[in-house]
Every structure is written in structure tokens, then in C-alpha cells.
Amino acid sequence: MNDIETGTIPQVLATHGFIIHKIKGTSMLPFLNEDTDLVRLVVPKERLRRFDIALYPSQNKGFILHRVLEVKKNYYLIAGDNNAYYEKVPFDKVLAVAEGYYTDGTYIPCDDPAYLGKVEEYCKTPVRKREKLKKPLRLTAEHRYLAHLFRHAVCALPMSEPYDFAGSWESLYRLAVHQKVAAMLYPLVKDTDCPEGIKKHWKQHADMTLRKEILFDAERCALMKLLEEHGIATIPLKGILIKELYPRKGMREFTDNDLLYDTAKRSELLTIMQERGYEMESGATHDIFQKKPVYHFEFHKVLFVKKNPLHRYFSDMWKRATPVAEGKYEHRLSVEDFYLYTLAHAHKHYASAGIGIRFLADIHLMRRAWIDTGDADIAYIERMLNKMYLREFHTLCVTCADSLFSGDLDGADPNQLGQFFSGGAFGSLEQKITSKIASVGRLTYLRERIFIPYDQMVSIYPFLKKCPLLLPFCWMHKVWLVLFTKQKRDHFKAELRLLFRRKNDDD
Amino acid sequence: MKLKDVIITEANGEYVAVTADGSFNGMIRMNKTAAFIAEALSEETTVEAITARLCEKYEVTPEIAEDNVRKVIAQFERAGLIAK
Numbered sequence: 001m002n003d004i005e006t007g008t009i010p011q012v013l014a015t016h017g018f019i020i021h022k023i024k025g026t027s028m029l030p031f032l033n034e035d036t037d038l039v040r041l042v043v044p045k046e047r048l049r050r051f052d053i054a055l056y057p058s059q060n061k062g063f064i065l066h067r068v069l070e071v072k073k074n075y076y077l078i079a080g081d082n083n084a085y086y087e088k089v090p091f092d093k094v095l096a097v098a099e100g101y102y103t104d105g106t107y108i109p110c111d112d113p114a115y116l117g118k119v120e121e122y123c124k125t126p127v128r129k130r131e132k133l134k135k136p137l138r139l140t141a142e143h144r145y146l147a148h149l150f151r152h153a154v155c156a157l158p159m160s161e162p163y164d165f166a167g168s169w170e171s172l173y174r175l176a177v178h179q180k181v182a183a184m185l186y187p188l189v190k191d192t193d194c195p196e197g198i199k200k201h202w203k204q205h206a207d208m209t210l211r212k213e214i215l216f217d218a219e220r221c222a223l224m225k226l227l228e229e230h231g232i233a234t235i236p237l238k239g240i241l242i243k244e245l246y247p248r249k250g251m252r253e254f255t256d257n258d259l260l261y262d263t264a265k266r267s268e269l270l271t272i273m274q275e276r277g278y279e280m281e282s283g284a285t286h287d288i289f290q291k292k293p294v295y296h297f298e299f300h301k302v303l304f305v306k307k308n309p310l311h312r313y314f315s316d317m318w319k320r321a322t323p324v325a326e327g328k329y330e331h332r333l334s335v336e337d338f339y340l341y342t343l344a345h346a347h348k349h350y351a352s353a354g355i356g357i358r359f360l361a362d363i364h365l366m367r368r369a370w371i372d373t374g375d376a377d378i379a380y381i382e383r384m385l386n387k388m389y390l391r392e393f394h395t396l397c398v399t400c401a402d403s404l405f406s407g408d409l410d411g412a413d414p415n416q417l418g419q420f421f422s423g424g425a426f427g428s429l430e431q432k433i434t435s436k437i438a439s440v441g442r443l444t445y446l447r448e449r450i451f452i453p454y455d456q457m458v459s460i461y462p463f464l465k466k467c468p469l470l471l472p473f474c475w476m477h478k479v480w481l482v483l484f485t486k487q488k489r490d491h492f493k494a495e496l497r498l499l500f501r502r503k504n505d506d507d
Numbered sequence: 508m509k510l511k512d513v514i515i516t517e518a519n520g521e522y523v524a525v526t527a528d529g530s531f532n533g534m535i536r537m538n539k540t541a542a543f544i545a546e547a548l549s550e551e552t553t554v555e556a557i558t559a560r561l562c563e564k565y566e567v568t569p570e571i572a573e574d575n576v577r578k579v580i581a582q583f584e585r586a587g588l589i590a591k
Contacts, residue, residue: 210518211525211534218514218527249518293529 009041009055009063013096018042023101027080028053028065030392031119037103039065041096047071051119053098053110054078056089065098069123081122106386117309118389121351141167142175143421144409146185147357149176151405153184154361156247159191169198176202179356180425183209184251210250212294213243219295220257224330226272233262233329235321237300238342245365252358253425256288256296260317262329263301273297284459303341305459310344313388317341335370336380340388342366347393353432356425360401367398429491433498442499449495451475510548510583511590517542524588531586537579540565544579548589554580 012019023037032039032053041055048054052068054076066087070077075088100109108115139147145165152159165172176182186206190199220240227234239254246252261269269287273280278289278297286300303314321331333341342362349355370376385391396416403412423430436445454471458464461474482488512527515537522542524535537545543564547557554576561572583589 207534210523214514214516214518214523214525214534215527218516293532 010095013041013043018099019096020102023065027082028067029082030122031081032065032101033103037101039101040099041065042099044094044097047091048076048094048097051116051123054089054094055096055098056093057095063095067119067123104382104386104391106383108386114309114312114387114389121309139409139414139418139421140171141165142172145172146175146179146181146421147404147409148407149185149188150181150357150361151407152188153181153251154246154364155405159188165192169194173198173202177205178424179421180253180358181361182206183253184246184248187248206250209253213250213252213254215294216254216257220297223272223276223297227261227269228329230265230268230272231329232265232269232272233318233331234299235260235317235331235333237303237333237338238345241338242342242362242366245369246361252361256298258286258298258300260300260303262318269299282460282462284456301459304344304348307455308348310348310388313384314341314344335366335376336384339366339370339376339381340384340390343385343390343394343397344388346397347390349426350393350419352436353426353429354419354423356423357404357420358425360397360404360420363397364401364405367401429494430498433495437499446499449492450479452478508548508553508580509551509590510545511588513545513549513588515542515545515549524583526588531588533586535582535586535588540575541579541582544576545583548580548583 009019009021018040020038020040023032023034023039026034039053048068048071050068050071053065054068055063055065056078058064064087066078066080066083068076068078069086072088075090076094078087078089079085098110100107100112102108110116145163145167148163151157173182176185182202183206186202189202194202224234237258237260239252240257240259243252243254266287270280273289276291278291278295281288281290283298285302285305286298289295289297289299302311303317304311317333317337318331320337321333324330324332332338346355346359346362349359371378371381385394396419400412400417400420403409403417409417433445452460452475454464454468457471457474460478461470464471464474482492510524511530513524514527515522515524517523522537522539522545524537524542524545525531525533540561543561544557547560554573557576558569558573561567561576562569565572567575580589
């Protein structure tokens with residue numbers, strides 16, 4: 001609870017009309033941090049609105065600073081951002097409203113659109129469901145050994161001391177595969193007493209990962225040459241560059257090659273990819289190209305959809321990127337923007353389905369290469385983290401990465417570290433559906449999965465802009481794809497299973 | 508004879524060969540000599556020509572060189588990587 005321990009607040013407000021006060025308690029996390037943040041409170045001139053932060057007296061003593069979630073006829077429905085219960089507060093009990101707050105030396109006005117966007121996104125999770133989303137995880141013997149091996153692989157440390165692993169090798173292998181770190185662990189596992197059968201699978205997995213990387217690199221190299229010849233500007237993103245920071249080739253498992261491209265040249269790109277034998281699928285923010293045996297390219301049109309509050313920070317990447325050489329069409333983001341985008345993208349996964357420990361290796365290696373060396377403009381990164389409301393997520397990642405790669409697992413908050421161990425590399429479908437159901441409800445979720453909203457459909461079927469009446473046919477086409485594409489069908493079946501399972505659980 | 512569409516590259520201190528079209532769903536690990544022979548096979552050639560190039564490059568007798576060439580070619584043939 002944000003109990004403000006002072007009896008002077010009403011007097012100061014009455015005299016000056018405002019007060020600046022330090023935050024006490026953790027009930028307003030993730031927005032207001034205890035002891036470090038200051039809030040500027042003013043006497044309200046009118047009825048509070050949804051998402052305003054209200055100050056009112058506690059039933060016991062002191063004052064409470066919580067957020068208005070609904071304005072009812074005679075009272076506000078209020079909850080702490082970090083609380084899983086509501087309070088009813090009569091209008092006349094509210095003494096002050098937050099005008100803004102200071103966090104890490106930056107003043108955030110409470111009417112800032114980016115802030116409000118973040119609050120709106122956060123408040124989509126109904127208050128009573130918040131606790132259900134927090135999944136504390138007890139680290140098992142497999143988690144601990146995985147962390148031990150992972151640390152040695154990422155930091156290229158020799159396995160000098162023996163490790164008494166008392167867990168299941170099969171579970172460890174499955175966990176490693178799910179987290180997309182199995183390939184990098186194989187060189188450390190091959191000389192252990194891991195059963196031969198599992199070791200054989202593990203080796204195959206590592207070989208296939210290396211093979212995939214070699215094929216990706218060769219194909220991407222050929223493709224980039226063609227894109228240069230056709231004057232198609234690109235910016236490589238995520239894994240393509242992060243993999244180079246790992247100590248060995250074939251360590252970082254990735255499923256696709258992500259590039260931002262100049263959409264003015266979309267038709268040329270489609271022709272090139274078609275001539276190279278790719279099949280295309282258009283997504284809301286990117287065009288996906290695939291061909292056998294392993295090739296998968298995602299050409300991004302934008303980095304975030306317009307309705308995402310982060311869109312505005314990443315909508316001008318072409319102005320901020322620089323060509324790899326004079327006259328070249330291939331561009332690079334600055335290390336600062338690359339770091340921020342990678343973090344923002346990871347946060348997108350984290351906020352929906354969760355994210356795994358591989359991202360902790362990514363952030364650890366990026367920091368070691370660019371931040372610890374002083375190559376990156378840290379002040380710029382800090383400033384942008386505040387603006388984009390990613391500071392809390394960034395701190396979480398850095399804290400957990402530091403614990404993991406220093407070997408001090410028990411030094412980390414198990415609830416925090418557990419979030420990275422509880423799912424796969426991109427969390428879990430279960431977590432994604434749980435979050436989504438909590439946000440919009442089960443029926444809306446199902447309806448929007450089948451009858452995808454028009455603005456998303458336009459991104460997939462651009463001709464809908466000219467012929468919106470064709471929308472029902474496009475929905476039918478999407479359903480047809482689900483019915484007759486094994487991968488999509490299996491995914492949808494899994495979604496349905498989870499939807500109904502969740503229903504039974506809730507009942 | 509020559510190799511099909513094979514990518515030969517160095518990875519983590521060893522040489523590996525993979526097919527770009529996935530016709531061989533695996534990966535061949537090679538030492539430096541085998542990689543040299545594989546490189547020679549990237550264009551139309553013969554056992555004799557590769558043996559001669561091997562003898563030029565390394566201090567080795569023609570008999571040992573030819574034996575090595577035939578062994579490496581046999582390995583590629585087993586994997587179906589030689590274009591007939």
C-alpha cells in the first residue's frame with residue numbers, strides 16, 4: 001500500500017494547492033517505485049477520470065495513492081497497480097490527484113500519451129486476475145543444472161569443477177530444447193554421464209542448429225547481394241547480428257532471419273523471392289518467405305504496429321540507420337537503437353506469452369560488447385528507456401542476467417528469475433492465452449481469432465483497402481488456411497484445448 | 508565428377524559440408540585435407556587431378572594422396588553429394 005505517512009498533507013494542499021511527496025510501498029508498481037519516485041499531487045478541480053491516480057485517506061491511518069479504474073455514479077472503483085483487489089472510494093474522500101511523477105530524474109506528466117498508452121495496456125488485465133498471472137517458480141535440479149551449463153556456454157568458461165546433477169537428463173534435454181539453448185550446451189554435455197540415447201539426440205540437435213545457421217548465412221548472403229543490385233534498402237534485426245556476439249558458431253538457435261525493408265520496393269522484393277522459390281505469407285507487420293529445407297525470412301514493413309505505444313519511437317528507423325558503406329542499401333542501426341529495439345521486441349513477447357533465458361544471454365552479450373566497453377551512449381539508452389516505459393523490464397532482465405551469469409542463482413528473486421524459466425524461449429502458448437483471456441475475455445478472444453479485425457486484415461490482405469466488402473471472403477481464406485495447413489491447424493487445436501482447459505480450471 | 512550444390516565452410520575450427528537444397532539432410536565434418544578435396548570437387552574434375560593438386564599442396568606421396576581422395580569421394584558418394 002502506498003501509505004503516505006504524514007498528517008500534514010491536507011494542510012499543505014490547502015495552503016499551496018499542491019504537494020510533492022515520496023512514494024511509499026509497492027502497491028503502485030510497476031509505475032511508481034518506492035522511495036525513489038516522487039509524485040506531484042494537486043487538489044482536483046473536477047471529477048477524476050479513468051486512470052487518474054487518486055490520494056485518499058486510509059481506513060486505518062495515513063493516506064493511499066491508487067489508480068481510478070472506473071468512475072461510478074457515486075464513487076470511484078480504485079486499485080493499486082500491483083494489487084489484485086478493488087476499493088470503492090466515494091468522490092468526496094479524494095483529497096488530491098497526481099499531476100505527474102518524477103522517476104529516475106525524469107518528470108512524467110500523467111496526461112502524457114505514451115504514459116497513458118502504457119497504463120491502458122497494463123490495465124487491460126482485470127484486477128482480480130493479476131495474481132493469477134504471477135507464476136512463482138521453484139527452481140528444480142534441472143533448472144539449476146541448465147543454468148550452470150548455460151552460464152559456462154555463454155561466458156565460454158571451462159567446466160573445471162564437477163557438478164553433481166541429481167535430476168532427470170531427459171527433462172533437462174527437453175527444457176534446453178524448449179528454451180532454444182540445447183545446441184550451445186551440447187559441447188558441455190558430451191563428456192558427462194548423460195545417457196547415450198539422449199546424448200545422440202542432443203548431438204543431432206546441435207548439428208542441425210549449426211547446419212541451419214550455415215544455410216541461413218549462405219542464403220542471406222546471396223539474397224543481400226540481389227537486394228543491393230535491385231536497390232532495396234534493408235536493416236538486419238535481432239538474431240542475425242546477435243548471433244555474432246556468441247562465442248561459437250551454431251550456438252544461438254533461431255528460426256528466421258528478420259530484416260526491416262523499404263516497402264516502396266515491395267513488388268521487386270516479391271519478384272526476387274518468388275524467383276528464388278519462396279512461398280509468401282503476408283502478416284500485419286511483415287512479409288514471411290519460406291522454402292525448404294529450412295529457409296525462413298521475415299521482411300518487416302514496420303517494427304511495431306501503429307496502435308502499439310512503442311510505434312512512435314521506432315517509426316523513423318530509416319533516418320537513424322546508416323549504410324554499411326557509402327552507396328550501399330544495407331543499413332545498420334546504431335548499437336543503442338539496436339539494443340533498445342531488441343529489448344522492446346522482447347518486452348512484446350514478455351507481455352503476452354513470456355520470454356525465456358536465451359534472451360538473458362542476448363542482453364548479457366550485448367551489454368558486454370557495447371555497454372561495458374563504453375561504446376554505447378548509455379545516457380541516450382537510459383533516456384529512451386524512461387520514455388518508452390521499459391526501465392522496469394530492462395532492470396528485471398539485467399538483474400536476472402547478472403544473477404544467472406555470475407552463478408549466483410539464489411541471489412536473484414525466484415519470482416523474477418522464474419519468469420524466464422517457466423516457459424520456452426518465447427514463453428508459452430498457455431501464458432499468452434491466459435493473458436489474452438484476462439485482457440479481453442474468452443469469447444472475444446475466440447471471436448477475434450476467427451473474425452480478425454479489419455485493420456489487421458488489411459495488413460494481411462492489402463487489397464481490402466480498396467474492396468472492404470471482400471472482408472468475409474478473406475476471413476474464409478484464413479479459416480481455409482487453418483484447416484488445410486498442418487502447422488496452423490495444430491496450433492489452433494492447441495489454442496482451443498487451452499481455452500477449454502482454462503474454462504474448466506476457472507469453473 | 509563434381510559435388511552437387513554443397514556449401515563448404517569453416518565453423519568452430521573444423522570444416523563442414525551441407526547441401527543448400529536439403530537433398531542431404533545432414534552435415535559432413537571434415538579435416539583440412541578433406542575440405543581441400545571437397546573444394547576441388549566444387550568444379551568438374553577427376554581423381555587424378557585432385558591427387559595432383561593435393562601433392563602440390565602437401566608433402567605427400569601420390570599413393571597416399573590418391574587413397575585419401577578416394578576415401579573422401581566415397582564418403583560424399585554415400586551421402587549422395589556427387590553429381591553423376
